[in-house]
Amino acid sequence: ESCPIGWKRFIGACYYLSINGKTWSESRQYCKDKGADLVIINSREEQVFLNKLGTNLHFWIGLTDLEQEGAWKWVDGTMLNTPKFWRQGEPNNANQDEDCAVFHSFSSNQENIQSWNDQPCLLQIYWVCKTTLRASRN
Ligand code: 2F8
Ligand code: CA
Helix, strand or coil: CCCCCCCEEECCEEEEECCCCECHHHHHHHHHHCCCEECCCCCHHHHHHHHCCCCCCEEEEEEECCCCCCCCEECCCCECCCCCCECCCCCCCHHHCCCEEEEECCCCCCCCCCCEEEECCCCCEEEEEEEECCCCCC
């Protein structure tokens, strides 16, 4: 089985980097309409792969604490556990209005994979969808 046109394969999954910007919820809906969801990051290897998608990009990932402040959950309902890749000092819930996680990709420093920041969910930025190959699609 292969990934749809415009999606990139990494190990057993397909990834889509958007070409426009949307809020976190709108981004998530876009992914769901494609049988996918916002990306859930399970390993350091996957974090490194995402970091190489582009230079100095900001995109939504499938991580939020909208339900309960400080309780970071992936869009599949699991709690954020290790590994986690927050930037230093994040998440900080700046202005008490930051409940969605943004991935900030760097190119200049491939060593620095600490790339997550919490930001306001209504920002319109890029997003990345993920769907697993040969698995049920919800
Ligand atoms: O725009 C909100 C954003 O502002 C700063 O980053 C530019 C904060 N960083 C620090 O305070 C180090 C972010 O936490 C915040 O999300
Ligand atoms: Ca923040």
